[in-house]
Amino acid sequence: MVSDRLIYEKTSENGETIRLYGHPGGDPEYYIEGVHGFMAGPNGVKLNLYTVGFSDTEGQRREVACRLAMSLDSFVSLAKFFQDRLKDIQENVVSLDDDEVRRLLADKAGDD
Structure with a gap:
């Protein structure tokens, strides 16, 4: 449009x-709290981005906020963009050492 x-x-x-x-x-x-679901194939990549809804006695409720679909080239470009922004944050915004970044990334990877 x-x-x-x-x-x-x-x-x-x-x-x-x-x-x-x-x-x-x-x-x-969209406010996004994580990624749950990843599908990659020769024609592209899809990611489900979620927010956390109200938890109930059954556990955490995740609600898909949106699904990103893109070509493999776009995904690689987006991944590089995020890597560059993480480097900018580490150098200029907050003090995150490598161990802390690894821990944060490992914690998020465990959510998937």
Whole structure:
């Protein structure tokens, strides 16, 4: 959906103009607490992103907030983006040593 709400414009190294447009009424925003479910195949990747609902006596209730579906190239690009942002956070935002990051990542991996 193309709108007249230009968010970002940049000229790439090869001279191509890249423009990012937003939805006229605002862009959807989802609060995500984790990833539960991952499927990869030759045509792409799907991830179920969830939020935690109210817990009951049976245990934790997870609710799918959205499902991301993308090409393998897009997934690799997104993974690199997250790795770069984690490095930025470690260097500039908070003090997380490697052991703490590994523990946090291991804790999240156990959620899947």
